[in-house]
Amino acid sequence: MAMTGQRDTYDRRNRGLWIGLAIPGAIWLLVLFVAPFCVMLAVAGGGVNEFFQTVVPVWNPLHWSSWNLSAVWHDIFGTGAFIGPQALRTLVYTAIATVISLAIAYPVAYFVSRYAGRRKTLFLILLIAPFWVSYMMRMLAWIDLLQQGGLFNSALSLVGLPGNTDWLGGKSVTVILGLVYGYIPYVILVLYAFLDRIDQSMLEAARDLGLSKWRTFWHVTIPLSKPALIAGTFITALPMLGDYYTNQLLSGAPGTTMIGNAIEGQLDSPGYVGQGAVLSLMLLVVLLIPMIYYVISTARGSLENA
Amino acid sequence: MASVAGESVATSPPEPAELTLRRGARGNPWRRPWVMEGFTWLYIVWSIVPIAIAVLFSFNKGASQATWQGFSTKWYIGKGVTSVLHNPSLHQAVIQTVVLAVLTTVICVPIGVCFAIGIDRWRSRTSNGLNFVMIFSFVVPELLLAVALFLLVTQGLTFIRLGTPAEVAGLVVWNISWPAIIVRARLVSIGRTYEEAAADLGASRLGAIWRVLLPMLMPAVFASAVLVFASTVDDFVIVEQLSSTANTQPMSVLIYSNVHGGLSGPALNALATIMLFLSLVAALIGFLGYRWMTRGERTKGSVEALTPIAGI
Numbered sequence: 194m195a196m197t198g199q200r201d202t203y204d205r206r207n208r209g210l211w212i213g214l215a216i217p218g219a220i221w222l223l224v225l226f227v228a229p230f231c232v233m234l235a236v237a238g239g240g241v242n243e244f245f246q247t248v249v250p251v252w253n254p255l256h257w258s259s260w261n262l263s264a265v266w267h268d269i270f271g272t273g274a275f276i277g278p279q280a281l282r283t284l285v286y287t288a289i290a291t292v293i294s295l296a297i298a299y300p301v302a303y304f305v306s307r308y309a310g311r312r313k314t315l316f317l318i319l320l321i322a323p324f325w326v327s328y329m330m331r332m333l334a335w336i337d338l339l340q341q342g343g344l345f346n347s348a349l350s351l352v353g354l355p356g357n358t359d360w361l362g363g364k365s366v367t368v369i370l371g372l373v374y375g376y377i378p379y380v381i382l383v384l385y386a387f388l389d390r391i392d393q394s395m396l397e398a399a400r401d402l403g404l405s406k407w408r409t410f411w412h413v414t415i416p417l418s419k420p421a422l423i424a425g426t427f428i429t430a431l432p433m434l435g436d437y438y439t440n441q442l443l444s445g446a447p448g449t450t451m452i453g454n455a456i457e458g459q460l461d462s463p464g465y466v467g468q469g470a471v472l473s474l475m476l477l478v479v480l481l482i483p484m485i486y487y488v489i490s491t492a493r494g495s496l497e498n499a
Numbered sequence: 500m501a502s503v504a505g506e507s508v509a510t511s512p513p514e515p516a517e518l519t520l521r522r523g524a525r526g527n528p529w530r531r532p533w534v535m536e537g538f539t540w541l542y543i544v545w546s547i548v549p550i551a552i553a554v555l556f557s558f559n560k561g562a563s564q565a566t567w568q569g570f571s572t573k574w575y576i577g578k579g580v581t582s583v584l585h586n587p588s589l590h591q592a593v594i595q596t597v598v599l600a601v602l603t604t605v606i607c608v609p610i611g612v613c614f615a616i617g618i619d620r621w622r623s624r625t626s627n628g629l630n631f632v633m634i635f636s637f638v639v640p641e642l643l644l645a646v647a648l649f650l651l652v653t654q655g656l657t658f659i660r661l662g663t664p665a666e667v668a669g670l671v672v673w674n675i676s677w678p679a680i681i682v683r684a685r686l687v688s689i690g691r692t693y694e695e696a697a698a699d700l701g702a703s704r705l706g707a708i709w710r711v712l713l714p715m716l717m718p719a720v721f722a723s724a725v726l727v728f729a730s731t732v733d734d735f736v737i738v739e740q741l742s743s744t745a746n747t748q749p750m751s752v753l754i755y756s757n758v759h760g761g762l763s764g765p766a767l768n769a770l771a772t773i774m775l776f777l778s779l780v781a782a783l784i785g786f787l788g789y790r791w792m793t794r795g796e797r798t799k800g801s802v803e804a805l806t807p808i809a810g811i
């Protein structure tokens with residue numbers, strides 16, 4: 194208690210200094226993180242200059258029109274809607290890619306955190322390496338391999354399979370594997386960070402009390418790694434939902450487009466910027482609950498550490 | 500055999516003996532998990548080999564990405580072919596990437612470090628709110644932030660021009676959470692004792708921060724600078740939305756827009772290899788520097804120096 198008291202006086206005495214230190218970052222965040230989303234609202238609620246097809250933002254919320262919103266709503270749910278299927282596809286791709294990522298990442302992270310022993314540094318270097326390779330490079334590597342006449346097709350024909358598949362011609366499986374390949378280093382690192390902190394004595398206690406290896410895993414390890422799995426899901430699913438480049442690089446076909454492509458397309462077409470803003474805000478609103486949950490659990494985690 | 504005996508004693512009586520025996524026979528807890536180890540190696544091969552092949556083919560003599568035709572650096576420096584050195588747009592992209600990475604790191608790290616110290620000590624509703632905004636900027640999908648920033652600089656604050664100014668402004672806000680989160684974690688583990696001791700011994704407020712706190716924070720500051728640099732080199736979404744002319748397109752954007760048609764071929768692999776090289780050099784400097792700065796603090800060897808530079 195005495196410690197806390199002292200700490201509080203020290204902090205309070207120098208309050209002006211702490212505020213001064215926080216101010217540049219605070220201004221940067223307010224002007225370039227909070228304000229942009231306010232502009233997005235103003236554009237979404239604004240109109241279009243009929244003659245120039247330019248955006249006319251409306252700054253007063255009382256004067257917002259629902260024109261853009263209803264146009265987007267029609268594109269998602271109405272007849273002949275083209276955004277609806279893209280949104281659905283985004284969900285399906287993200288769900289499959291997240292599950293595959295977790296299924297690959299969990300055993301790897303589990304092995305390195307528990308069994309790697311003295312070779313842990315080597316394994317960690319190898320697991321961290323892809324994290325430092327740019328996303329573009331990782332996609333380019335697969336474009337080289339998967340192109341017609343590329344090494345992957347050659348390898349297929351070597352083992353007697355048809356080696357002339359056009360993997361980059363709009364295949365969902367290529368896009369999903371691209372997503373997995375792109376985001377899995379992050380999942381592994383997050384899972385490792387959590388699994389490494391699991392107290393080994395808990396697992397030993399379970400074994401000592403007579404649980405089999407598999408039941409220890411099921412009843413002790415899995416519940417203990419639940420926060421890890423949740424964090425891993427967030428770390429992959431959130432960026433995947435806003436991804437528009439993986440499918441462009443690995444397929445480029447309209448049959449594999451995601452919601453990010455819809456947003457990008459509208460921003461690039463004059464007269465549709467307002468609808469792009471509405472669509473972005475809709476995605477934001479959908480993601481708001483998982484994001485807030487994630488932020489609160491991270492904040493709580495850092496408080497507990499303190 | 501000892502494990503069999505140990506387990507059958509501990510298991511509850513109604514369990515069939517046969518099951519206990521079978522489990523005991525393969526329940527050696529010290530057995531190496533071969534399957535999992537094999538799986539881990541498979542993953543590592545899968546994650547690294549395609550990239551190694553792409554790097555290899557940037558040194559190919561011919562334009563093929565499937566047949567090796569001999570070693571050559573012509574896609575990097577060759578004359579008369581589309582090489583990074585002699586093609587103006589590839590050349591410009593390398594420069595733009597380095598400019599953005601340096602500017603962003605130089606602006607982002609000091610602001611983020613000060614923000615972390617300020618937020619950690621200024622305990623109020625406002626500081627909690629700002630902390631929330633900061634972590635939020637960490638989890639928001641990059642596309643949404645990029646679109647919002649694009650609208651801000653085209654509809655609102657139009658004095659921030661599209662191109663390098665907008666790119667740097669956006670990259671700083673996107674990366675500010677690295678120094679803020681990493682430095683704050685270290686602040687928490689340092690505590691206030693050293694600063695208070697310095698104050699008791701007559702140091703001024705700023706003196707205590709500058710001479711006592713900052714040197715202790717240096718490893719975290721350094722690790723976050725390396726992370727900001729590398730993540731700026733690799734960034735794509737924000738720079739794609741906020742670049743204006745071809746002159747302000749860094750390497751990632753150029754690769755993206757040329758993969759299908761345009762300047763495809765080994766020159767793009769060469770460009771991607773240069774990006775890889777920049778990031779890996781930053782990582783290596785980060786790892787060695789962090790290890791050197793925290794020498795004497797570590798108990799478990801170099802593993803602890805690896806985790807901060809990966810941002811975990």
